[in-house]
Amino acid sequence: MASLNGANGARPISVSVRRKIFPPVGDREAQLVLKDISFDVAPRSFLVITGPSGCGKSTLLNIIAGLDRDYDGSVDLGPAADRLAFIFQTPRLLPWRTVYENIALALPSDDPKQSRIAGMLERVGLGQAMNAYPERLSLGMQRRAALARGFILEPEILLMDEPFVSLDEQTAASLRDLLMELWHSHPTTVIFVTHDRTEAIQLGTRILRLAPGKASVVQDVSIDLTEAQRHDRAAVLAEQNRIFAA
Amino acid sequence: MAPISTRTFSTPKPIAAPLGFTAALERLAWMAGSLFALAVLWQLIAVYAQNRYLPTPIAVFDVLWRESANGDLWVNISATLLRVAAAFVVSMFIGTAIGLALGRFKTADKFFDAWLILFLNLPALVTITLCYIWFGLTDIAAITAVALNKIPNVAVNMREGARSLSRDLDEMAKIYKFGHWKTLRHVILPQLAPFFAAAARSGLSLVWKIVLVVEAFGRSSGVGYRLSIAFQEFDVSTILAYALAFILIVQAIEFLVLQPLQARVNAWRR
Numbered sequence: 001m002a003s004l005n006g007a008n009g010a011r012p013i014s015v016s017v018r019r020k021i022f023p024p025v026g027d028r029e030a031q032l033v034l035k036d037i038s039f040d041v042a043p044r045s046f047l048v049i050t051g052p053s054g055c056g057k058s059t060l061l062n063i064i065a066g067l068d069r070d071y072d073g074s075v076d077l078g079p080a081a082d083r084l085a086f087i088f089q090t091p092r093l094l095p096w097r098t099v100y101e102n103i104a105l106a107l108p109s110d111d112p113k114q115s116r117i118a119g120m121l122e123r124v125g126l127g128q129a130m131n132a133y134p135e136r137l138s139l140g141m142q143r144r145a146a147l148a149r150g151f152i153l154e155p156e157i158l159l160m161d162e163p164f165v166s167l168d169e170q171t172a173a174s175l176r177d178l179l180m181e182l183w184h185s186h187p188t189t190v191i192f193v194t195h196d197r198t199e200a201i202q203l204g205t206r207i208l209r210l211a212p213g214k215a216s217v218v219q220d221v222s223i224d225l226t227e228a229q230r231h232d233r234a235a236v237l238a239e240q241n242r243i244f245a246a
Numbered sequence: 247m248a249p250i251s252t253r254t255f256s257t258p259k260p261i262a263a264p265l266g267f268t269a270a271l272e273r274l275a276w277m278a279g280s281l282f283a284l285a286v287l288w289q290l291i292a293v294y295a296q297n298r299y300l301p302t303p304i305a306v307f308d309v310l311w312r313e314s315a316n317g318d319l320w321v322n323i324s325a326t327l328l329r330v331a332a333a334f335v336v337s338m339f340i341g342t343a344i345g346l347a348l349g350r351f352k353t354a355d356k357f358f359d360a361w362l363i364l365f366l367n368l369p370a371l372v373t374i375t376l377c378y379i380w381f382g383l384t385d386i387a388a389i390t391a392v393a394l395n396k397i398p399n400v401a402v403n404m405r406e407g408a409r410s411l412s413r414d415l416d417e418m419a420k421i422y423k424f425g426h427w428k429t430l431r432h433v434i435l436p437q438l439a440p441f442f443a444a445a446a447r448s449g450l451s452l453v454w455k456i457v458l459v460v461e462a463f464g465r466s467s468g469v470g471y472r473l474s475i476a477f478q479e480f481d482v483s484t485i486l487a488y489a490l491a492f493i494l495i496v497q498a499i500e501f502l503v504l505q506p507l508q509a510r511v512n513a514w515r516r
Contacts, residue, residue: 094415
């Protein structure tokens with residue numbers, strides 16, 4: 001699966017946001033959301049952007065995705081920009097299309113990957129629910145479908161905005177495992193936004209911390225845990241203390 | 247954003263889950279029974295009143311039979327239905343275009359809002375008379391008059407639809423490179439479908455009523471025209487016979503065309 005984006009040819013993503021301002025709305029004054037943020041993301045790394053809600057994480061992700069172009073700065077995704085997937089905070093499936101159709105629509109109709117959809121849905125545990133409409137599924141299953149839609153593209157860049165929020169811990173954990181499994185079988189550059197510190201450490205190879213009010217990066221640290229350690233609560237907690245105590 | 251379900255998945259329901267057969271039969275039996283009771287009541291009152299302006303249901307069915315046998319009924323009803331169809335298509339088409347434009351462009355909406363209110367409150371009779379005066383007693387004038395009555399209604403409905411389009415889904419379509427055609431077909435039109443269906447159903451009932459008025463006023467065919475003749479002769483049996491025939495046909499369209507259509511576009515709802 002990973003043959004198409006050889007690491008040799010890949011180059012880092014570079015993000016530089018000098019200023020992002022929310023314009024005034026009604027009584028609220030203009031608000032400086034992001035300031036002098038600049039970083040590179042190595043190919044096939046798993047970058048987690050974390051920070052409390054309201055610190056501008058999602059705004060930053062939307063800028064990287066190209067959904068928000070009203071900012072001062074530049075984002076260079078390189079040739080990888082063509083194969084970008086975004087898994088949103090809500091599943092954003094088309095409720096009037098079946099799960100299968102939702103995945104199929106993410107691909108051009110003549111894409112050979114169309115033939116892999118059923119297999120992908122089996123893998124994320126939706127083999128039985130392929131022909132169901134999304135709203136008849138639980139939120140956890142809708143999120144699985146959103147993951148399938150992201151990975152079917154075999155993206156070079158995968159952006160994720162709190163994709164496991166508002167799930168019970170057990171469901172969220174199983175989805176994190178699924179994400180890891182998909183990521184290992186199809187290594188890709190991931191930028192993952194979350195406010196959950198444990199989740200950040202379990203998943204990331206590098207953490208970028210934003211702080212409220214500062215509008216900029218307060219910490220940039222890499223995480224060197226083995227797969228086993230990531231499933232070990234004590235190890236995760238120790239790492240969490242090391243990073244977030246700073 | 248679409249509402250999030252917490253229900254776990256069981257088995258997919260069939261498309262357009264139809265009413266159970268026995269339930270449909272029971273509903274039909276209730277309808278037939280109540281309509282029959284109404285006919286009996288009417289018969290009793292008519293026999294008791296013995297007034298030539300209140301014919302019995304049997305007399306009305308007699309007229310219905312006669313008009314149907316000599317073909318008048320079908321000529322008039324098909325003329326009316328053609329006008330209804332033309333006015334309906336024209337007003338849905340133009341009203342949808344206007345509504346979508348107003349929903350998307352704020353300046354246009356601000357400017358034309360007053361026009362819309364004006365046309366919404368313009369009495370049907372005024373548009374009808376003016377159209378006949380300006381364009382002559384023609385079918386074009388008749389259909390224009392009906393469409394002018396209906397267009398603002400459709401536009402208001404579709405404007406709401408355009409305003410409620412989801413930005414979330416729009417972004418999703420952008421990320422996954424849907425392009426214009428796929429976005430229109432799979433993202434935008436399904437969001438507009440319920441508004442369109444609502445406009446269509448309320449539209450049909452409004453349009454056919456106005457078409458009768460237009461025909462009574464200035465056409466020489468159609469149910470409206472036949473009713474106006476019957477009125478001149480104080481021929482209540484014919485008036486009731488035509489009314490009955492028309493109700494039956496409009497209900498048939500509702501049950502056989504509009505409701506199945508609506509069930510189909512709503513199949514995905516929980």
